[in-house]
Amino acid sequence: DIQLTQSPSTLSASVGDRVIITCRASHSLGTYLAWYQQKPEKAPNLLIYKASTLQSGVPSRFSGSGSGTEFTLTISGLQPDDFATYYCQEYNSYSRTFGQGTKVEIE
Amino acid sequence: QVQLVESGGGVVQPGRSLRLSCAASGFTFGNYGMHWVRQAPGKGLEWVAIIWYDGSNEYYGDSVKGRFIISRDNSKNTLYLQMNSLRVDDTAVYYCAREGPVWPPALSVGMDVWGQGTTVTVS
Numbered sequence: 001d002i003q004l005t006q007s008p009s010t011l012s013a014s015v016g017d018r019v020i021i022t023c024r025a026s027h028s029l030g031t032y033l034a035w036y037q038q039k040p041e042k043a044p045n046l047l048i049y050k051a052s053t054l055q056s057g058v059p060s061r062f063s064g065s066g067s068g069t070e071f072t073l074t075i076s077g078l079q080p081d082d083f084a085t086y087y088c089q090e091y092n093s094y095s096r097t098f099g100q101g102t103k104v105e106i107e
Numbered sequence: 108q109v110q111l112v113e114s115g116g117g118v119v120q121p122g123r124s125l126r127l128s129c130a131a132s133g134f135t136f137g138n139y140g141m142h143w144v145r146q147a148p149g150k151g152l153e154w155v156a157i158i159w160y161d162g163s164n165e166y167y168g169d170s171v172k173g174r175f176i177i178s179r180d181n182s183k184n185t186l187y188l189q190m191n192s193l194r195v196d197d198t199a200v201y202y203c204a205r206e207g208p209v210w211p212p213a214l215s216v217g218m219d220v221w222g223q224g225t226t227v228t229v230s
Contacts, residue, residue, distance in 0.1 A: 033214040043221035087151065089154075
């Protein structure tokens, strides 16, 4: 089974900061990785798929990069609406796996 | 508009069964793979199961394999999750989510539509 490890688990930041979240995979995923944002009591929201393709309607301050076993989600200029938990998810197999999540908190 | 609405959650005793439903609207349901994803209280997302657009293939997470069954009725635009032999650690909010082509990976665009979730409490 594929394991995904996100770092950090929690991140404190201020409005306007550049934030980077890392997702490491136990096996190569090519570019078959997605990122989701989840706010409390809400369903997750797709931000990025295929490692770097921005989902329609997602602000351009979100970007993704990486391939193989190491991936990053970058938020360039953190906005108040961005304080949330972020998950990576692989789809390089018949099943799916999520990372454990990274909570972005207000510093 | 494009929408997924889960139902069927509730409180159930350990060892009992429960069936969740996910009603789809606003898109051609039979063209999409579908997932169940759950989230235990205060925990992260856990993938539960996937079913291909035509029901021809289904796969399960290790924690539910042999106990849960995913199915769909494309004529009713509805996804199901039959949960048997429920355990206390199955307590969670259960979300359904759609994914376009689910295989090969090059065609996938991720889980782009999610329901609001239905809560299952095993106690």
